[in-house]
Amino acid sequence: MGNRFQAKDRFADGAQYVDGRLRPGTSDASHTVVDPATGEDVLTYQLASAADVDAAVAAARRAFPAWSAATPGERAEVLHRLAGVLGERAEEFARAESLQCGKPVKLSTEFDVPGTIDNTAFFAGAARHLQGQAAGEYSGDHTSYVRREAIGVVGSIAPWNYPLQMAAWKILPAVAAGNTIVLKPAELTPLTSLMFAQAATEAGIPDGVVNIVTGAGREAGEHLVGHPDVAMTSFTGSTGVGKRVAELATATVKRLHLELGGKAPFVVFADADLEAAAQGAVAASLINTGQDCTAATRAYVQRPLFDAFVARVAELMRTVRLGDPFDPATDLGPLVSHAQRDRVAGFVERARAYATVVTGGEIPGGALAAGAYYAPTLITGAPQDSEIVQSEIFGPVLVALPFDTDDEAIALANDTPYGLAASAWTRDVYRAGRATREIKAGCVWVNDHIPIISEMPHGGYKASGFGKDMSAYSFEEYTQVKHVMYDNTAVAAKDWHRTIFGDRS
Numbered sequence: 327m328g329n330r331f332q333a334k335d336r337f338a339d340g341a342q343y344v345d346g347r348l349r350p351g352t353s354d355a356s357h358t359v360v361d362p363a364t365g366e367d368v369l370t371y372q373l374a375s376a377a378d379v380d381a382a383v384a385a386a387r388r389a390f391p392a393w394s395a396a397t398p399g400e401r402a403e404v405l406h407r408l409a410g411v412l413g414e415r416a417e418e419f420a421r422a423e424s425l426q427c428g429k430p431v432k433l434s435t436e437f438d439v440p441g442t443i444d445n446t447a448f449f450a451g452a453a454r455h456l457q458g459q460a461a462g463e464y465s466g467d468h469t470s471y472v473r474r475e476a477i478g479v480v481g482s483i484a485p486w487n488y489p490l491q492m493a494a495w496k497i498l499p500a501v502a503a504g505n506t507i508v509l510k511p512a513e514l515t516p517l518t519s520l521m522f523a524q525a526a527t528e529a530g531i532p533d534g535v536v537n538i539v540t541g542a543g544r545e546a547g548e549h550l551v552g553h554p555d556v557a558m559t560s561f562t563g564s565t566g567v568g569k570r571v572a573e574l575a576t577a578t579v580k581r582l583h584l585e586l587g588g589k590a591p592f593v594v595f596a597d598a599d600l601e602a603a604a605q606g607a608v609a610a611s612l613i614n615t616g617q618d619c620t621a622a623t624r625a626y627v628q629r630p631l632f633d634a635f636v637a638r639v640a641e642l643m644r645t646v647r648l649g650d651p652f653d654p655a656t657d658l659g660p661l662v663s664h665a666q667r668d669r670v671a672g673f674v675e676r677a678r679a680y681a682t683v684v685t686g687g688e689i690p691g692g693a694l695a696a697g698a699y700y701a702p703t704l705i706t707g708a709p710q711d712s713e714i715v716q717s718e719i720f721g722p723v724l725v726a727l728p729f730d731t732d733d734e735a736i737a738l739a740n741d742t743p744y745g746l747a748a749s750a751w752t753r754d755v756y757r758a759g760r761a762t763r764e765i766k767a768g769c770v771w772v773n774d775h776i777p778i779i780s781e782m783p784h785g786g787y788k789a790s791g792f793g794k795d796m797s798a799y800s801f802e803e804y805t806q807v808k809h810v811m812y813d814n815t816a817v818a819a820k821d822w823h824r825t826i827f828g829d830r831s
């Protein structure tokens with residue numbers, strides 16, 4: 327994979343991207359991006375101030391009339407070109423993503439970057455399929471049709487777990503539909519969002535259509551959400567911050583799209599393929615070091631399989647190789663930061679009072695001691711209402727609990743405030759059908775857990791938010807529909823005027 331990414335050279339001109347070029351932020355505060363695998367500094371940059379957000383919103387506002395008036399074909403053409411530019415830079419994107427997140431290059435190369443390229447190609451095509459409903463004479467005297475229109479400037483806020491993919495999920499449907507955007511990535515992970523915006527400019531997307539402000543949530547984030555010239559807020563992050571964002575967006579009557587936290591159940595019925603379920607549970611709980619909003623976090627296993635499942639999952643977890651993210655053999659990198667690692671360790675330490683740590687529950691030493699590593703962890707014996715079962719941990723921690731009846735399994739799966747994703751493991755088609763109908767989540771997998779595809783929507787139920795990323799469904803968030811109604815009679819005294827002018831017969 328070669329050298330680590332050289333962020334200091336790349337962002338010597340600053341880490342804000344406004345109106346098609348990099349510039350420094352003007353906040354009083356700076357932030358240092360740290361490589362979580364080593365603790366070494368990657369880039370210190372000046373954060374965005376409210377004035378920087380104003381400049382980005384103004385650029386997006388200026389760019390909106392021409393971009394929204396471009397034909398779908400014109401927008402599609404530059405998005406196709408963007409997919410090409412991303413493809414040419416794939417290795418560089420993978421290195422930058424691995425450096426700022428601690429993601430194994432295996433993951434950034436095989437998942438984050440190709441997923442982003444595919445998403446870009448998808449929205450290039452989807453841009454040409456935007457349509458309103460077919461026209462018709464729904465009243466005898468009128469012809470109605472629906473126009474689907476761009477909303478304006480979108481203000482988006484993204485988390486640090488999949489920075490490149492989150493930037494793409496926010497930017498692509500917004501601009502494919504004719505909006506312009508100001509995106510604020512998480513402070514910890516600004517690099518690949520900035521690179522994505524640079525690639526957009528290189529592909530021919532006009533200046534001001536895609537802007538990136540890299541700032542603190544309280545300063546830049548809140549200013550963006552409350553900005554009077556921003557027509558829509560799209561937020562991905564924790565449910566706690568999402569509530570604050572919703573309050574601010576409501577105050578200025580903005581359209582709102584919230585992709586929030588998750589606590590996905592993984593339900594294994596007694597007729598399931600045990601080996602498939604155990605392998606699936608390990609992969610789906612550890613992907614991205616567990617920092618995945620859809621990660622498997624609560625394994626409910628029907629009692630006849632429970633002991634064998636726990637033993638096999640623990641055995642498989644011990645085979646996972648923690649190491650340098652830039653080593654192609656590494657399976658699992660560190661958490662995104664030492665603070666996140668300590669937060670995860672805190673959940674596990676508190677759980678020891680009421681549950682059993684079957685494997686893991688340790689901060690590795692030796693060559694990994696300087697990084698934010700945490701051992702893959704399996705916990706049993708926790709009560710359903712305990713913190714470790716109910717709260718989003720966002721680390722490599724899986725809790726396994728037994729159940730007896732199918733009714734109980736569905737009830738337990740639904741028993742958290744979240745509803746982002748879930749899976750059911752069974753060879754019985756009726757059981758699978760019931761689980762897909764009755765589990766309250768935006769995605770339910772059967773005999774798998776994690777795969778996503780550009781053509782299908784991603785989004786939550788309950789406290790996991792509302793609205794969809796990816797797929798043509800995302801256009802429901804990023805467009806507004808207008809009813810246009812034509813009179814067909816050409817008469818001055820229309821029939822319905824009787825309500826005003828009395829009986830004219």
Ligand code: NAD
Nearest residue numbers: 484485486511512543547548563564567585586587588619
């Ligand atoms: P976070 O909520 O702490 O931060 C998310 C973003 O919000 C960051 O850019 C942050 O700077 C910004 N922010 C913080 N305070 C703000 C404020 N007061 N006003 C405006 N913006 C503010 O989340 P995180 O720790 O970066 O990411 C992890 C969380 O994201 C988890 O809860 C995870 O489940 C969630 N997530 C959800 C999805 C999904 O699709 N539902 C996808 C990825 C991550």
